[in-house]
């Protein structure tokens with residue numbers, strides 16, 4: 001770097017490192033490759049005798065997700081030994097599910113039997129259909145002699161229904177090693193209609209590191225078995241289980257579900273290139289095995305994670321996949337923060353891929369929703385740190401961002417609001433192309449992390465630098481939590497909820513800041 005080290009340059013460097021560390025999870029891991037190539041599972045059948053089942057089948061809890069007006073996906077995974085391959089016999093297992101309108105299951109309104117295939121780690125994805133719209137339900141599973149805990153779920157309002165209010169929570173980034181998850185307990189107690197999770201559900205990294213509150217169960221995970229045991233660790237957490245049992249989830253992944261800062265088919269580390277395609281297939285499959293998703297099981301074909309969900313005429317959620325199809329981060333960063341270079345602005349760079357971009361424009365055009373929520377992995381508001389950018393964010397793909405914003409403008413899709421995770425910090429931003437004088441197209445709410453740390457030693461510098469940008473209305477790197485949103489036809493209100501500590505499983509929660517987007521206005525105001 002030819003320039004002298006000015007104070008500003010020093011600060012940008014410090015903050016760049018901090019942001020890089022935050023997004024990376026801040027630790028290095030001893031790598032161990034076990035060499036076992038993940039395989040596609042064989043097609044499963046339900047034939048054959050039911051094996052004798054061990055105890056503790058429902059150690060990973062229950063979940064529901066992707067609700068429609070008449071149905072919802074119910075999830076569980078039979079895994080009595082979740083840190084050690086699951087502990088199930090080798091055959092498929094039939095699992096009975098029930099949906100009732102009362103918690104005591106006196107009025108069961110839907111039931112069925114779904115196979116828990118051995119090839120999918122005995123996970124269950126049951127579509128409970130024939131339900132009424134906009135209604136709360138309770139559900140549970142039975143396998144062998146065991147019955148699962150009871151979960152609460154909810155169907156979406158009828159298509160086109162006028163809806164007065166939607167209450168949802170969004171969250172991201174739950175690095176086990178950095179702390180406990182009292183945030184999930186409080187999120188569950190909010191009794192939201194929906195929980196939206198924006199990625200970094202697991203971290204793939206090794207045993208130690210982070211701030212050391214907890215330890216991972218293994219070295220960096222790379223195989224089907226490794227990823228399964230890692231989800232087994234995370235999903236054993238009672239606070240996380242409470243949040244899944246409280247409401248249906250809409251889930252998308254970010255990078256750590258595979259590897260930090262990967263981009264499409266490019267791993268972060270050059271040394272990880274051999275076998276990365278197989279690793280990604282394994283990681284996507286195991287992600288599916290552990291989420292209540294209404295998508296086809298990922299395999300050799302691209303995974304269709306991106307999708308929309310309607311909440312009557314009030315809101316449409318556009319759930320984006322900014323990882324699987326993106327081009328590599330520019331300027332030889334391998335992701336993270338670096339100095340600008342000409343490659344950053346090339347027009348064929350993509351965050352979503354051409355097919356997803358075209359799909360999204362159609363979903364914008366066809367939307368009759370008052371609010372259009374873009375659930376997205378990485379920060380979209382332009383955040384230049386002097387000559388530096390975080391190349392893993394939309395700032396690394398400005399041409400793709402301009403195409404997305406043009407698509408919003410040309411379709412006239414109403415009231416776009418971007419919700420984002422990834423940076424382990426809370427923020428409120430004005431999304432624009434970043435060109436001088438460019439109009440504000442959407443408000444962005446960036447949720448903090450459930451537990452993943454932002455390096456405290458550079459907190460003040462980061463807040464001063466990022467918080468000082470005119471397009472950033474509020475920025476807080478110091479606290480963990482989630483965002484509780486209330487949406488009405490007139491306003492979208494976001495309350496930034498923060499916990500007092502992540503060093504213990506229990507902690508107090510408080511609202512740190514409240515922001516409102518009024519319908520018809522692109523930017524947020526303090527509420």
Ligand code: FE
Nearest residue numbers: 173200422452
């Ligand atoms: Fe993260």
Ligand code: CA
Nearest residue numbers: 200254255422
């Ligand atoms: Ca991330």
